[in-house]
Amino acid sequence: MVRGVLSGNTTLLSKTITLIESTLKSDIEKGNEVLEQCLKKKNNSIRVGITGVPGVGKSTFIETLGKQLIESGNKVAVLAVDPTSNQSKGSILGDKTRMESLVREKNAFIRPSPSSKSLGGVARKTREAIILCEAAGYNIVLIETVGVGQSEIAVHGMTDFFLLLKIAGAGDELQGIKRGIIEMADAIVINKSDGKNIKNTKLAAIEFRRALDLYPLKMDGWKPKVATCSSLDSKSVLSIWKIIEDYVKAMKQTSLLYKKRELQNKNWLLETIEEQLKINFYDNKKVIAALNSYIAKVIDKEISPFKAAEELLKLSEED
Amino acid sequence: MVRGVLSGNTTLLSKTITLIESTLKSDIEKGNEVLEQCLKKKNNSIRVGITGVPGVGKSTFIETLGKQLIESGNKVAVLAVDPTSNQSKGSILGDKTRMESLVREKNAFIRPSPSSKSLGGVARKTREAIILCEAAGYNIVLIETVGVGQSEIAVHGMTDFFLLLKIAGAGDELQGIKRGIIEMADAIVINKSDGKNIKNTKLAAIEFRRALDLYPLKMDGWKPKVATCSSLDSKSVLSIWKIIEDYVKAMKQTSLLYKKRELQNKNWLLETIEEQLKINFYDNKKVIAALNSYIAKVIDKEISPFKAAEELLKLSEED
Numbered sequence: 001m002v003r004g005v006l007s008g009n010t011t012l013l014s015k016t017i018t019l020i021e022s023t024l025k026s027d028i029e030k031g032n033e034v035l036e037q038c039l040k041k042k043n044n045s046i047r048v049g050i051t052g053v054p055g056v057g058k059s060t061f062i063e064t065l066g067k068q069l070i071e072s073g074n075k076v077a078v079l080a081v082d083p084t085s086n087q088s089k090g091s092i093l094g095d096k097t098r099m100e101s102l103v104r105e106k107n108a109f110i111r112p113s114p115s116s117k118s119l120g121g122v123a124r125k126t127r128e129a130i131i132l133c134e135a136a137g138y139n140i141v142l143i144e145t146v147g148v149g150q151s152e153i154a155v156h157g158m159t160d161f162f163l164l165l166k167i168a169g170a171g172d173e174l175q176g177i178k179r180g181i182i183e184m185a186d187a188i189v190i191n192k193s194d195g196k197n198i199k200n201t202k203l204a205a206i207e208f209r210r211a212l213d214l215y216p217l218k219m220d221g222w223k224p225k226v227a228t229c230s231s232l233d234s235k236s237v238l239s240i241w242k243i244i245e246d247y248v249k250a251m252k253q254t255s256l257l258y259k260k261r262e263l264q265n266k267n268w269l270l271e272t273i274e275e276q277l278k279i280n281f282y283d284n285k286k287v288i289a290a291l292n293s294y295i296a297k298v299i300d301k302e303i304s305p306f307k308a309a310e311e312l313l314k315l316s317e318e319d
Numbered sequence: 320m321v322r323g324v325l326s327g328n329t330t331l332l333s334k335t336i337t338l339i340e341s342t343l344k345s346d347i348e349k350g351n352e353v354l355e356q357c358l359k360k361k362n363n364s365i366r367v368g369i370t371g372v373p374g375v376g377k378s379t380f381i382e383t384l385g386k387q388l389i390e391s392g393n394k395v396a397v398l399a400v401d402p403t404s405n406q407s408k409g410s411i412l413g414d415k416t417r418m419e420s421l422v423r424e425k426n427a428f429i430r431p432s433p434s435s436k437s438l439g440g441v442a443r444k445t446r447e448a449i450i451l452c453e454a455a456g457y458n459i460v461l462i463e464t465v466g467v468g469q470s471e472i473a474v475h476g477m478t479d480f481f482l483l484l485k486i487a488g489a490g491d492e493l494q495g496i497k498r499g500i501i502e503m504a505d506a507i508v509i510n511k512s513d514g515k516n517i518k519n520t521k522l523a524a525i526e527f528r529r530a531l532d533l534y535p536l537k538m539d540g541w542k543p544k545v546a547t548c549s550s551l552d553s554k555s556v557l558s559i560w561k562i563i564e565d566y567v568k569a570m571k572q573t574s575l576l577y578k579k580r581e582l583q584n585k586n587w588l589l590e591t592i593e594e595q596l597k598i599n600f601y602d603n604k605k606v607i608a609a610l611n612s613y614i615a616k617v618i619d620k621e622i623s624p625f626k627a628a629e630e631l632l633k634l635s636e637e638d
Contacts, residue, residue: 032625039623124625182533183502211530214501262618269617272628277596280632298588299581304358306351306443309591 002037008075008137010109020128021114035128038135045134046248049155051145051181052165057191058144060231061165063102065241068234069140075107077138081126081145081155082113109138123154124275127268130158156184157264160257161244164188168197168204183215185224187243193228193236201228220256222247286315321356327394327456329428339447340433354447357454364453365567368474370464370500371484376510377463379550380484382421384560387553388459394426396457400445400464400474401432428457442473443594446587449477475503476583476590479576480563483507487516487523502534504543506562512547512555520547539575541566605634 001019004012020031052058066076078099102108111133114125130141143159145151156162164185182188188208193201208226217223225243230236251257281287294312297303320338323331339350371377385395397418421427433444449460462478464470475481483504501507507527512520527545536542544562549555570576600606613627 032623032629036623036626039620128625207533211533214526214530265617265620265624266614269614269624269627272624273600273631274593274597276628276632277600278593281592281596295585295588298584301358301584304351304355305584305588305591306447307355308588309595310351312592313595 001034005034005038005132005136006041010136013109013132013136014111016132017111017114017129020132021125031128035131038131041135043134043139045139045141046161046244047130047141047143047159048244049143049145049152049159049162050165051152051155051163052191054146056165056167057231058165059099061189061191061229061237062142062144063099064231064234064237066099066102066108066142067105068238069241070105070107074140075109075138076105076140076142077109077111077130077133077136078102078142078144079111079126079129079133080113081122081143081151109133109136119151119154121275122151123158124272126155127158152181152184157267160251160260161186161247163240163244165191166204166208167192168200182211186218186222186247187225187227187240188212189240190226190228191231194230194232198228204228220251220260221254222250281313281316284316286318287312290315320353324353324357324451324455325360329455332428332451332455333430335451336430336433336448339451340444350447354450357450360454362453362458364458364460365480365563366449366460366462366478367563368462368464368471368478368481369484370471370474370482371510373465375484375486376550377484378418380508380510380548380556381461381463382418383550383553383556385418385421385427385461386424387557388560389424389426393459394428394457395421395424395459395461396428396430396449396452396455397421397461397463398430398445398448398452399432400441400462400470428452428455438470438473440594441470442477443591445474446477471500471503476586479570479579480505480566482559482563484510485523485527486511487519501530505537505541505566506544506546506559507531508559509545509547510550513549513551517547523547539570539579540573541569600632600635603635605637606631609634 001012001016005016016031016034019027020035022028022031050058050062062078066078069076099110103110111129114122114129126143130143133141143155145155152162162184164181164187166188168190190201190204190208205226205228212224212226227240227243229240248257251260282291290312294303294308298305298308320331320335324335335350335353338346339354341347341350369377369381381397385397388395418429422429430448433441433448445462449462452460462474464474471481481503483500483506485507487509509520509523509527524545524547531543531545546559546562548559567576570579601610609631613622613631616622617624617627
């Protein structure tokens with residue numbers, strides 16, 4: 001399996017990702033061994049998070065971008081993070097017809113969102129899938145999220161660059177983007193800037209630039225860029241990629257790109273630990289049996305939160 | 320002690336808060352018993368979080384507001400949350416001369432930030448102090464934070480209304496307010512709107528209104544208000560309090576105020592549990608001895624984060 005992944009065999013890459021998504025204990029152990037090997041492979045990948053609410057044109061943007069990047073000699077992996085989806089409901093990339101022509105490219109690898117009970121689980125599996133894709137030679141990894149929840153914070157914490165797609169509309173507030181997501185963006189791109197819509201998107205871009213002016217520079221000194229784009233026009237999409245390249249170049253010069261990744265790896269460790277602590281607690285049979293009645297008692301003020309926490313923690317340690 | 324607190328004795332209230340801030344096991348047990356009793360007391364309090372960076376005029380604002388509220392027959396408690404402070408350095412309300420005249424009021428109770436190693440610890444103690452103050456008959460609790468870190472999220476999660484104080488300046492980005500805090504605000508108040516500064520604050524208010532227009536309504540349907548204020552003018556400060564009263568009235572009509580508190584209590588329980596899980600882990604002697612070398616190995620890619628997490632978790636369970 002390790003050899004298969006390292007040689008870029010997509011069937012084995014798919015199988016390995018399925019393995020790490022499994023919740024069977026034997027699979028997890030096997031998966032961790034493969035990951036352990038893959039993690040050591042050096043690579044120069046660029047990891048880009050792309051978010052935006054449904055209808056903003058993420059699929060078309062990614063398809064156009066992916067095809068252009070492949071044409072310039074890159075290998076492109078597309079992963080999706082959507083904790084609200086599950087296999088039966090279908091995930092955002094599950095409907096593969098949405099990226100029809102990219103799917104057919106030899107140097108593209110597309111993988112829908114892993115299903116998991118918790119966001120922490122989805123995030124962990126996505127991080128692991130990134131490692132596997134990079135080991136398989138994909139030098140550009142695009143991670144798509146739906147822009148409506150906490151998952152953006154997770155994806156922001158595992159990518160080099162975070163791109164927010166928007167469309168110009170009758171009042172941006174109608175687009176339902178979550179508060180806080182705008183803050184994380186390294187670039188805000190107003191998509192669907194074609195035909196009659198060009199004027200609107202340019203106006204929206206001006207508004208966003210003004211709004212961003214109210215915030216301080218990011219820690220890495222980067223000032224988030226605002227641009228318009230038409231996903232129907234490959235030149236337009238490539239001009240967005242240019243922003244990302246500029247970012248990567250600037251961050252490599254100051255070594256901040258590597259420092260960011262080191263910090264992400266440290267956080268990855270601490271998050272893994274803290275996620276596992278919670279799983280061990282909430283999966284404890286005695287806790288499962290008692291938690292809801294404790295929550296009800298806390299809400300009814302029959303017991304204090306600290307007393308309830310103390311008793312639940314004691315229960316979990318009895319096992 | 321319970322009787323003392325419930326009768327509104329400020330000396331005993333102070334002593335009880337000191338008790339819950341103690342890290343001695345016997346004190347914690349005693350403190351929890353007192354809290355247990357106090358939690359049951361019904362009250363109609365309003366909890367307001369007030370944040371803003373140093374220099375924005377929080378103390379003067381709170382002093383003017385507090386005195387006016389007391390004059391209208393309220394009992395006002397002022398608590399501070401500042402995880403960066405510790406007793407030796409002094410906390411934001413430690414320098415009591417900053418609220419000279421409010422301190423002298425019989426119906427005011429002012430308490431500096433508890434010191435603790437972790438934000439979770441500070442947050443927990445502040446929540447407990449709120450309960451004690453309310454049990455002692457304080458029907459308005461103002462919680463001050465310094466607006467430069469994570470503590471605002473914690474305070475947002477324990478208050479009914481979250482107020483952000485700002486001043487108009489040469490480019491708001493220079494004020495160093497953290498990204499994300501603006502998103503949590505139920506009202507943004509541009510302070511120091513007096514004399515020559517009136518024009519500037521009004522312009523700043525317009526800018527903020529425009530920026531807030533880019534975001535959707537809050538979950539409770541409230542549209543954050545933007546207003547100017549001069550803390551030197553009690554009428555001006557009371558007009559800000561009117562916004563808070565309007566909010567409370569609207570939320571009581573739809574019962575959302577109680578639902579928000581119920582949710583906060585549930586989160587309080589879960590946060591207490593998760594904080595305690597982390598404390599138990601990171602305070603574990605074997606973990607303390609090994610953690611840094613594991614972090615270094617993860618950064619150097621000598622070991623994967625999941626493998627390192629697994630080994631550290633095993634270490635912690637050996638005790």
